[in-house]
Amino acid sequence: MPSWNKIREHEVTDERWFWSRRSVIQSALALGLAPNAIAADILRSEGGQGKEDAPSWLTEKIKRAIPETDPLRQSEEPAPFEIVSGYNNFYEFGTDKRDPATESGSFEPWPWSIQVEGEVEKPGVFALEDLIRPHQIEERIYRLRCVEAWSMVIPWLGIPLRSLIDQLQPTSQAKFVRFETVLRPSEMPGQRALFPSIDYPYVEGLRMDEAMHPLTFLAVGVYGRSLPKQNGAPIRLVVPWKYGFKSIKSIAKISFVRDQPKTTWELSNSREYGFYANVNPSVDHPRWSQASERRLPGGFFGATRQPTKMFNGYAAEVANLYQGMDLRKFY
Numbered sequence: 001m002p003s004w005n006k007i008r009e010h011e012v013t014d015e016r017w018f019w020s021r022r023s024v025i026q027s028a029l030a031l032g033l034a035p036n037a038i039a040a041d042i043l044r045s046e047g048g049q050g051k052e053d054a055p056s057w058l059t060e061k062i063k064r065a066i067p068e069t070d071p072l073r074q075s076e077e078p079a080p081f082e083i084v085s086g087y088n089n090f091y092e093f094g095t096d097k098r099d100p101a102t103e104s105g106s107f108e109p110w111p112w113s114i115q116v117e118g119e120v121e122k123p124g125v126f127a128l129e130d131l132i133r134p135h136q137i138e139e140r141i142y143r144l145r146c147v148e149a150w151s152m153v154i155p156w157l158g159i160p161l162r163s164l165i166d167q168l169q170p171t172s173q174a175k176f177v178r179f180e181t182v183l184r185p186s187e188m189p190g191q192r193a194l195f196p197s198i199d200y201p202y203v204e205g206l207r208m209d210e211a212m213h214p215l216t217f218l219a220v221g222v223y224g225r226s227l228p229k230q231n232g233a234p235i236r237l238v239v240p241w242k243y244g245f246k247s248i249k250s251i252a253k254i255s256f257v258r259d260q261p262k263t264t265w266e267l268s269n270s271r272e273y274g275f276y277a278n279v280n281p282s283v284d285h286p287r288w289s290q291a292s293e294r295r296l297p298g299g300f301f302g303a304t305r306q307p308t309k310m311f312n313g314y315a316a317e318v319a320n321l322y323q324g325m326d327l328r329k330f331y
C-alpha cells in the first residue's frame with residue numbers, strides 16, 4: 001500500500017534527524033544510563049523549554065507525586081525524555097513530528113483556566129490551580145499507541161480524570177464528556193494555515209463510563225516536571241487503551257453533554273477515524289494494518305516492530321466497557 005510506505009519513510013527520516021542531532025542521548029543509551037538520568041541531562045542543557053513558566057504550586061506538587069504503583073507498569077522502559085518531547089503530534093503547531101517542539105515558542109500556557117459547562121452542578125471558568133490542587137498527583141507509566149502505528153512508553157504525572165469529574169459533579173443527564181483544545185491562532189501556527197488539515201479547535205470526547213475509568217488520566221507533567229508545550233501544556237488527557245488522537249492536548253473547555261460529541265478526526269474522515277478509537281490489532285485502518293507497531297525509540301538500526309495488543313495491552317482493565325459491542329462497527 002503506497003500511503004503506508006509513505007508514512008514509514010516520513011517517520012524514518014524523522015528518526016534519523018533525532019539520532020544525528022542527539023548524539024548525547026545515543027551515547028547515554030549506549031552506556032546504559034536510565035532514561036531519568038538522560039532526561040535530567042537534557043533539562044540541564046536546554047533549560048527545559050518552558051519549564052520555568054509553570055507556577056510553583058504545580059512544580060512543588062509534582063515533586064510530591066506518588067511514583068507509579070503498578071509493578072507491571074514500573075517494569076516498562078519509558079522512551080527517553082528527548083523522544084517524548086521531540087517526536088510529537090500536535091497539529092496546532094504543524095504536521096511534522098518536529099514542529100510541536102520547534103514551533104511552539106509563542107505559545108503561553110500560563111496562566112491557564114478551563115471553562116466547564118453543560119450538565120454539571122459546578123459550571124464556570126476555573127483557574128487550573130483550583131482544579132488540580134485538591135488532588136494528589138501521581139505518576140502513570142503508560143504505553144501510547146498512535147493510530148499511525150508507532151508507540152512509546154511515557155511516564156506521565158497527573159490526576160485520574162475521575163477525581164476532577166467527582167469535584168465538578170455532572171448531573172444524571174451527562175452521558176458524554178467533550179473536551180476542547182485552546183484556540184489561539186496568534187500563538188499556534190498550525191491554526192493559521194491557509195488549508196489546515198483538520199478543523200480547530202481540536203475536539204475529543206469520551207463516554208461517561210470511559211471518562212470515569214480509573215486508567216483515564218489528566219496529565220500535568222511528564223518525567224518529573226510540568227508538561228512541555230509540545231506535549232500539551234499545561235493539561236492534557238491520556239487514555240492509554242485508545243489511539244493517541246483521543247488524548248487531547250492543552251484543554252481549555254470541558255462540557256458534560258447528553259449526546260455523543262462530534263470529534264475532530266471523525267469530522268475530518270469518519271471512514272478512517274471513529275469516536276471509540278480503541279487500539280485493536282484486528283481492525284485495520286483503511287490504508288494500513290494495525291496488527292503491529294514500531295516501538296520508539298528502538299536501537300541504532302531503527303525502531304523494533306512488535307505485535308499490537310488488544311486495547312493496547314489494557315484489555316484486562318477495560319474490555320468490560322465494550323461488552324456486547326461490535327468493535328468493527330464502533331471503531
Ligand SMILES: Nc1nc2c(c(=O)[nH]1)N[C@H]1C(S)=C(S)[C@@H](COP(=O)(O)O)O[C@H]1N2
Nearest residue numbers: 088089090091146181202244245247248249
Ligand atoms: N490538540 C491536539 N491534541 C492532540 C493532537 C493534536 O494534533 N492536537 N494529536 C494527538 C495525537 S495523534 C497523538 S499520537 C498524541 C501525541 O501525544 P504526544 O505528542 O504527547 O506523544 O496527542 C494527541 N493529542
Ligand SMILES: [Mo]
Nearest residue numbers: 146147244245
Ligand atoms: Mo496519533
